[in-house]
Amino acid sequence: MSAHNGWLRANALFSLAVVALSVIAACASFTDRFTQCQPRSSIPTLSEPKISIVSHDKIVRRKDGSDELHVTLDIDYDLSHCATWNTRAVHAQVTIGYETERRLSNEATVWDRTATTKQDMRVSGRFPGKYGVRTVDEGISGRAVELKLRWAVLPRSGKMWRGVQSVWNSTIPAMEEENPDLEPGQRRMIKQTRTPGMP
Numbered sequence: 392m393s394a395h396n397g398w399l400r401a402n403a404l405f406s407l408a409v410v411a412l413s414v415i416a417a418c419a420s421f422t423d424r425f426t427q428c429q430p431r432s433s434i435p436t437l438s439e440p441k442i443s444i445v446s447h448d449k450i451v452r453r454k455d456g457s458d459e460l461h462v463t464l465d466i467d468y469d470l471s472h473c474a475t476w477n478t479r480a481v482h483a484q485v486t487i488g489y490e491t492e493r494r495l496s497n498e499a500t501v502w503d504r505t506a507t508t509k510q511d512m513r514v515s516g517r518f519p520g521k522y523g524v525r526t527v528d529e530g531i532s533g534r535a536v537e538l539k540l541r542w543a544v545l546p547r548s549g550k551m552w553r554g555v556q557s558v559w560n561s562t563i564p565a566m567e568e569e570n571p572d573l574e575p576g577q578r579r580m581i582k583q584t585r586t587p588g589m590p
């Protein structure tokens with residue numbers, strides 16, 4: 392075999408490898424394009440995911456009018472069908488959004504999970520919020536809020552894609568009683584809200 396032939400063959404093998412790689416990459420993005428998905432309930436007989444606030448564990452108003460809020464959530468979703476052989480992780484986030492006079496849209500994350508196994512992509516139960524909500528200068532108590540489930544599918548190769556679904560609308564209870572342990576003007580409220588049908 393001449394040096395020239397060897398070179399040609401190496402070149403041909405290289406081109407073949409490049410073609411194979413682009414086919415794999417194309418398959419990966421092709422698969423992903425057709426697996427963009429909506430979350431479901433973790434209960435097979437229900438279709439929609441369900442997320443709600445089951446208790447407002449702490450609401451504190453500061454002197455400047457801002458609030459700190461801690462909640463417990465009831466979470467039920469299944470994103471496991473969003474994962475394919477090309478999925479590295481599925482990230483889910485529960486956000487609380489509300490409007491104030493100064494800012495039309497405020498959004499804070501109260502809970503999240505990054506899952507790499509199908510089992511962890513299915514979530515069902517009560518969870519204390521991982522993150523408290525701290526408003527900037529306007530309170531959240533007494534306001535209408537919307538919970539959203541946001542998810543992101545992180546692939547091994549190709550583009551990450553995201554989705555969002557509104558899951559709950561409610562109102563945060565208004566401040567009720569003055570707390571003697573706090574400085575004047577600061578109010579604190581501890582109140583358990585009950586969801587109809589829940590214990």
Ligand SMILES: *[C@@H]1O[C@H](CO)[C@@H](O)[C@H](O)[C@H]1NC(C)=O
Nearest residue numbers: 537538556557558559560561
């Ligand atoms: C919550 O309210 C918003 C705005 O009215 C609406 O777009 C959304 O669908 C509602 N979400 C649910 C779960 O009902």
